[in-house]
Amino acid sequence: MKKKRISITDIANALQVTPSTVSRALNGGGKVSEKKRLEIISLAKKLGYRPNPIAKSLLANRTQTIGLILPEFTHHFYSRVLAGIESITSKAGYQLLICTSNENQNQEIKSTLTLLDARVDGILATISKMNDKFEHIQEVMDSGTPLVLVDRFSEEIETPYVISDDFKGAFSAVDYLCQIGCKNILHIKGPDNLSTTFNRFMGYKEALRKHNMPLKEELVLESSDPKLVEKIRLCLTRHQVDGAFTYSDYLAFEIYKLASQLKIQIPEELSVIGYADEPISTYISPTLSTVNQQPFEMGAMSARYLLNKINDPEVALEVKNLETKLMIRESCKVVETQS
Amino acid sequence: MKKKRISITDIANALQVTPSTVSRALNGGGKVSEKKRLEIISLAKKLGYRPNPIAKSLLANRTQTIGLILPEFTHHFYSRVLAGIESITSKAGYQLLICTSNENQNQEIKSTLTLLDARVDGILATISKMNDKFEHIQEVMDSGTPLVLVDRFSEEIETPYVISDDFKGAFSAVDYLCQIGCKNILHIKGPDNLSTTFNRFMGYKEALRKHNMPLKEELVLESSDPKLVEKIRLCLTRHQVDGAFTYSDYLAFEIYKLASQLKIQIPEELSVIGYADEPISTYISPTLSTVNQQPFEMGAMSARYLLNKINDPEVALEVKNLETKLMIRESCKVVETQS
DNA sequence: CTGTTAGCGCATTCAC
């Protein structure tokens, strides 16, 4: 059975004063005689008094709680985002209420309403992959609850964002492949419907353009394609692919597998760059070049942004783009530099 | 600015009844004339009324909230535990308040008090690596807040546990290595002070004993040893090691690296089994044999246990041991079966 | 300086 906690009234009774006096003494605000204040404080400490935030919330209409909706927990990227968020919110004295959408919009909607019901002071969310309903987002905005969207962008939702600069990230990767002399660069796209997929593809195209290289349709594959493996094989055998840039590190590993089967040497014959900098990238052989998105910093930044928004609703509504870092490892061929 | 939500009183005023009546109509409990009940319900829906859980909490002394303390978020294992917990709590209508200790006991203590202050209905926690203070745990118990400890066990704390059967998990791995004919089996231990480290080591010893193999001190290394890499090298070159069982998958990858340097073939000359079944295990080459701890199930089980405890404080205090699964992959040599 | 009053939103007595 949950034991009754000692309340302000308990210590008021014990000291023959009113709860108001106790409240004032404890909060320092009002004027209380030095003698009583000390008495009260010492008794409070002795009794292990801890204020009830529930009561305060009811009164103040603030809960000191941030709601968080993530598409999944298991992905390394999101756990880093979570860690970044927590590092900021805990320091700021906020609790973190956590939900997942499991990449399912219905669950996202449910989670959103749950958080709204819980009267969180603000919401951080990454929208799920399939998103065609926006009423729940509208409801958040209507309720006046500050909202910051993380990682994934949607044209339909006008709110603060903290996202990764996928365009530049992809551009830097493909630009690098071009620089080291790759002539036929394969790209495997991510899930449809995701801003990240689109932007990384755009970065790929732009880098090709910069180097005056044609965009070859047969070198652009879809990760959702059931025949993906076959098509990669075709690219590797028929189309003289000597470079690859994939939407994720795991897709890069698919290329590793096929290259190994086909006895194609990485990086000598094929340079590969993935995306996300999964920890596995440095353990696999050859170590994988990839694009680091600074997920921890992304989480921290979005939390800071949200807290600002909570404390000052006039804070500008902007899309913050986080720089990516190109991590070149063993999977890219080394070009002799003429010195 | 957070907009004022519509309350039970608002709809009472609109309908010329008292809040009591509205409350009864909405909760179904008391007797309300059918006409009024319908009126009230329809207006409530129209106005988008949602009960304020804060007010209910204050009244009921229950928050429908579970507190969770994890040593870290980033580790794959803990994110699976988290996912398992969430899958249960969300279905049961509980919120999840999340904290991390960062493997630091002071932060663990702080988080514990935060959760207690927040009046969570129960706490799930994995104690941090270094643990020598137990007052905060005692405080949880004194407060009457149900507590279930996950993954790591401590003799000092008497409370429900859900842990993995590390002994059997380790035993099954080393037993397998013996069965396929390994004669000199290296073990790399985990961090001191952890029940998991101890139990896996015990499992290692017991398997050796079963096969009448001597425990060789020089084949047991400490992961915290600054000279670990050198010592592994020594084992591999001098001590005819032909099998290895490590506290974690990542330690197994250290062996992979050294074996590659020393031109020792895995699994032909050296069979390796890790622990935890990190996703990376199936991507690395050769794919790593390992022990799966069912972290999702562990999370789910601990959440179920806690909910039971919350609903019935008389629930037995026990240590639930979760079965492990030995995952044999390419890193173990194949023995011809005589058929 | 300190006590009284009131109210945050709700559910639960107890009268009528």
Place this chain on the structure above:
DNA sequence: GTGAATGCGCTAACAG
């Protein structure tokens, strides 16, 4: 059936 009263724990406005 329904309203009035009470209180969960706390703070704030107002008296004194």
